[in-house]
Amino acid sequence: DVKVTQSSRYLVKRTGEKVFLECVQDMDHENMFWYRQDPGLGLRLIYFSYDVKMKEKGDIPEGYSVSREKKERFSLILESASTNQTSMYLCASSPRISTLNEKLFFGSGTQLSVL
Amino acid sequence: SQQGEEDPQALSIQEGENATMNCSYKTSINNLQWYRQNSGRGLVHLILIRSNEREKHSGRLRVTLDTSKKSSSLLITASRAADTASYFCADTNSGYALNFGKGTSLLVTP
Structure with missing residues (x-):
């Protein structure tokens, strides 16, 4: 089975801290994604990557950056955490697109609280 | 950007009943x-x-797609307590990422 592992299930940080959320997948998938999920707003795409060192902005990239140095790992970075970044963060991966828009495999999520 | 929108937002049924959730989208899609x-x-x-399919089944799940109405429905037959969860539709018209709706929260009571 495909496994997408997010490094932390719960995380509490202080305002202004630099925060790293790590995601690793074990299925050699080319595409990786970061979403955030908030009550009443559903899932919103922050960034995605379709290859090593490649990244594309999603709908809400402000305040975030990403890093993909290795194929299996996709990191989300909050440069200076703010309280409005308190959210559930979901990482996902999918194989290379031969036909468009293959299904996504999700990690269990990281619930981040910024105090 | 969000495109799919589920309806209803919340649904409460008893075990054994069927649950139907609907999803609407705005632009053309490749799949849902x-x-x-x-x-x-x-x-x-x-x-x-x-997008070229109209109905699909998987176990107790039945999904329909009506591209003329830009809508889809998910039917769960003979619901069980373990089906209690949130259900999301997701679509995209191009590119790599999926656009998710806000979800339907389903509660199945024994």
């Missing part, structure tokens, strides 16, 4: 997918229906 999320966990893919 349904996902389930148990409380506080990641999403799990349930079923994918392509």
